[in-house]
Amino acid sequence: MAESPAATRERLRVVGRRLPRHDARDKVLARTLYAADWQMPGMLEGAVLRSPYPAARITRIDTSRAAACPGVAAVLTARDVPHNILWTDVPGQTSVVGPLRARVQVLADDQVRYQGEAVALVAAETREIADRALELIDVAYEAQPGVFTTEDALRPDAPRVHEEGNVLATWRVRCGDADTALARAHAVVEQTYRCGLIDHAYLEPEAGVAWIDADGVVVVRASTQVIEHFRDVADVLGLPHNKVRVIGPYVGGGFGGKEDVTVEVFLGLLAYRTGRPVRMVWSRQESLLARPKRHPFTLRYRTGAARDGTLLAHRIELTADAGAYAYLSALVLLYATVTAAGPYRVPHVAVDARAVYTNNPPTSAMRGFGAMQMVLGYESQIDQIARRLGLDPVEVRRRSALRRGDRLPVGQALDTHVAVAEAAERAWAALGPPRAPSSPRHRVGRGLACNLQPYGRLVWLRDWASAWVGLEADGSVVVRCGVPDVGGGQASSLCQIAAEALGVEPDRVTVHIADSALTPLAGTTTATRQLYMSGNAVLVAATQLHDEVRRVAARLLETPVEQVALADGAATAGPERRVLLADVVKECARLGVPRSHLGVYHAPAGDPVDLERGGGRVFPDYTFGAHAVEVEVDVDTGAASVRRHVACHDVGRAINPQSVEGQVQGGAVMGLGYGLMEEIIVDRGVNLTTSFASYLIPSALDVPDVEPIIIESGDGKGPFAARGIGEPPIGPPAAAIANAVEDAVGVRITDLPITPEKIARALGLLSGG
Amino acid sequence: MTELRIAFTLNGEPCEAQTAAHRTLLEVLRARGAVDVKEGCGEGVCGTCTVLLDGEPVSSCLVLAARAQGRDLMTVRGLGDAGAPHPLQSAFVAHGAAQCGFCTPGMLLTAYALLRDRPRASRAEIRRAIAGNLCRCTGYTKIIDAIAACAEGAARG
Structure with a gap:
């Protein structure tokens, strides 16, 4: 525990390496059977x-x-x-x-x-x-008759989507006295934001x-x-x-x-x-028509700050369109409520959130899960406060950035490193000197947005994951774990972790995943939890196995166990004494010592908390980050394009830096799609965007190369101090673009996606409506 | 329903297929076990089902199978195999260009056709060439890195 992050990195042999993923080999050869x-x-x-x-x-x-x-x-x-x-x-x-x-x-x-x-x-x-x-x-x-907007659904005489009424779930947070603090604040910004209905649009229906x-x-x-x-x-x-x-x-x-x-x-x-x-x-059209999507939210923020920009208070009202069935809406709304004040110290916060039934397509889980929609609210607000007070965007964020030990408005104290300020500074600095517009009709602007995203599930779900790690007679390693691999390197990360713990190369590890009958259950590949949960379970099992094998190796080497190390497929005690792992395994068999272990990892658990009274821990931990973008706006057409995008997150420890970068770049581009172009259009309950010709996701020409900056603070609750990174990078881009557009052309866009039409309208280029 | 008998070469092997006249090339290929050709949208937008028809990338969901008569088809399995992967396949692995991997077969074939025609393609040209192949996982950068590494004059390493 006392070891420094640098010392740990030095000691690790497999973890921290940019290793090619075993599943990628199968995928490029098209051997993977989807x-x-x-x-x-x-x-x-x-x-x-x-x-x-x-x-x-x-x-x-x-x-x-x-x-x-x-x-x-x-x-x-x-x-x-x-x-x-x-x-x-x-x-x-x-x-x-x-x-x-x-x-x-x-x-x-x-x-x-x-x-x-x-x-x-x-x-x-x-x-x-x-x-x-x-x-x-x-x-x-x-x-x-149906109801097709949350406003209509909330009218007393509205048709009921379900017998019990149209309000599906509500959450409240009360921390301090937001109204009094807002009345006394030096600067108050009030704004309503809307973020839209979008689809996951994975390539595999x-x-x-x-x-x-x-x-x-x-x-x-x-x-x-x-x-x-x-x-x-x-x-x-x-x-x-x-x-x-x-x-x-x-x-x-x-x-x-x-x-x-x-x-x-x-x-x-x-x-x-x-x-x-x-x-x-399912066809693409069926997938776009029928499967639950991301919740559209209406976010009303009143935010107060002191003269120096320090955040004092938020009063926040959130309304989410849950569509026709609950699915995970109540939980999505909870994530939104818990994170609505952003990664900042805000002493006075009041949040009133509700999810409402309509006859629109159902909404449920999507990367970012309620927390990501909030970024548009809190990051647009802080940017407008900075602008109002003439402050630097990094400085205003640094002033209120959360630090270790601070409490979220729901009362949870942060017990690991909080890298918000560092991420903001590094992302902003990486943009470098401003670049000239590409033509006289273009204006260039920059925007910054920070975020926090939980990793791991609600503590009152008492989440756990299990994994089995065993050694074969030839010294090769088998991992069995019920983790579904959705393309983020979930399986290959487990190979790296087992290889690290047992002193073998990753290609000596075979991992069997995702079979509810044959692999130990590891829970869902959701909530940025698998590296954290299954990674810890594999580490628990592999460490137990390591300790057993090491004891037997010490007997074979006739040396105290403390002097034995497992490395390169062998047990060694100094340069002279060495026995192959395969021979240690055979000795284990002869002695009846187990050659496999089932590891179980239990996440921090707790009882459900009363958010309103500031109950305490809600999630195991959070991942923090910041994105900085440089945007160019065409003042003749209103079209905005992102020319630079720097994405910085603290991942605690990068188990595989290449996979981490892939998550960050892919998440950021999905966030750019959300910010600039993606929109499921529903007209009185009828989906008008049930094809890829009408539902547009970013192509290679729509986005820049996202430049990742990976902070390894050496502090996190996953294996080797890793933090989850699956969801976090999708959060900041939309807000960063909105902030950059205002920087470029002086108009604040509050509705996603930020289309050329909306900018043109704000610039007065269009008449009517 | 009009039934047709068509003959073509698939990854160098002569093939015959009996098919209804309205079937797409994608349907016919998958029905005969060429499941390395994936369907992403069925409407010619996403590029996932890209194959090379006489060397040119086409969306096989938009091509009637009958149009393959007498022509040469290549899918990603024709690019390389485990014993002798194509340099692009190796580069995609080395650069982390495949995440979920579903767009990968089509992406590789588009990249192959690009570098065959423009061996010194720049990053901007690569970006343009793959604009018809959607990827939802990677953000494209590592795919472009992998293709650029296979272009002539690329710094090796």
Whole structure:
């Protein structure tokens, strides 16, 4: 513990190296079999009939013509689903939302609440026959009035999306006395911001194959971030949990969109009904239409500061559009509430947050999970305060930046390093001297935005992860861990950690992941938690194994155990004495010493806290960072483009610096898409952007090279003091762009995305509306 | 439904396929086990299903299978294999250019065609060339790094 970060880095052999990932080798050779690539003999194709209406009663469903269609093996409606309820949360979360609200009907019973809601399922010999059968299902809908904005949903006479009313969840924070502090503040900035509905848009649409194995177990091999949805499949089918198995192949991108159930339950139903393997692959259009998206928020901020720019108070009102079903909305709202004051010391904070049902597409988890939407609010506010007071953007942030030991408004004290000020300074400085505009009609501006993002789940979920590490007789290492790998290097990081702990090269480690029947459960690949949780579990197991092996090696080497080190596939005691790991393993076998361990890591746990009274710890820890951008605005067209983008985060320790950079660059570019171009457009509940031709994500021409700056503070709660970095980099870009646009052309854009049209309108280039 | 019999070469091997006239090249290739060709959008926007048709990158979801008659097709498996990976494949691994890997086959083929035609391509040219291949994971920088490392005149290391 007393060791300095530099000394630790010096000592590490495998951790901290820019190692190529083993999964990347398979991917460039196209040997990776993604969910849709899986084939089985006699496999049927599954398809989903979806509601064309955002709000309607189903008065009749006639499936007889579809069922009679040659080649159709099954047609299922709500009547055919043994338990037509899917709980949309995990144990421990239900109390937050209320048991009635945290559920979804698997297939629509008599009411549809959003366009694209699943109504019926088909399994057929070919996809073409399945599509024809969908057309032959006769559904009579009676369209009903819906609610399509949160404002409308909150009117007393609004149609109710669910019987219990349209307010799904509320959270409050009261810290100090915000109103009094605002009345006394030297500068007060008040502004309303809106951030939009966006899609995860991973390149791999949802897909999977299900079959019944020889033991009667329903097996679902699907693209998912959560193999523990095996329980959901079992509950819907009415089977014991141990009769369903989910296998998670390498995922073609998740970003939260494969956190809730997608195809798993539909596949389980169809395979169980037909007794045959069934594949289901959603099209891009189906994916954009039907799957939960990122919450749009309305953020109202009143912020007060002292004459020197020190932040004094925030009064914040947040309204999130939850769409038609709860999914994870209550938790997304909680993340927003906890982080709404940003990475700053603000003595007086009042937050009132609510999530509201509408007949819009449901919203749920997406990278950043509520916390990222807040960055537009708190970073636009602090920038306007700096501008009002004539202060430098770095200086105003440094003045209020959180430090270790400070408390968040909810009362949680920060017990690890807080790198906000350092990240802001380094990101800003890295922009270097300003560059000239590329033409007389361009203006250049710069913007800065800091953020905090939790890593690991709420402490009252008592999160844990397990992993098994074993040595084979030849000295090679096996890791078994139920972690789904969504492309962030989740599996390869575990190889590096095991290799470090056992003194072998990473290519001597094989990792088996994401099989709910065969790998120890490690929880979800969400919430920036897998390196932290599974990494710690592997380290626990590998360290126990290391200690056993070292003791046996000491016997073989006839030397005190303290003098034995495991390195390069051998146990050594000084330069002379050396025994191969394989020989130590054989000696372990002879002595009956275990050659494997199951490691379990428990995250810091606690009881649910009362946010309003400042209850204390909510999350295990947070990752801090800052992005600086240089933007060029065309004053003839309003088009803004990002010319430079520096992204700085403290990751505690970079297990694989190349993977860390990849997370930072990829997250930053996803944040640029959110800031500049991405928008799901819904007109009275009807999604108008169900194609990649209309839903635009950044191409290589839309973004610059993001320049990562990785701070390794040597302080964090993951293995080797790592902090999570999966979600954090998506937070700052949108706010940094908004700040840079004001710097360039003097207008404040408060609605995302920051399109040329919005800038042009603000500049007075457009007339009307 | 009109059925056609088409013949083409796939990664150097002669192939025949029986297909309905309206089938796309993407559907026909995947149905015959060429699952190294991935479907990302089915509407010709994302470039995930890129293959080389007589050497030119095309979105196989927009090409009718019948158009492959008598022509030469290459997918990423034609680029290299585990024993002899193409330098671009090795560079993608070394530079961390593949994260989830779903866009990678199409990206590699576009990169291959670019460097074949413009062996000294600059970063700006690489950026333009891959603009039709979307990636949601990497932010593109490491992909461009990997391709640039394979261009002639690139500093090795």
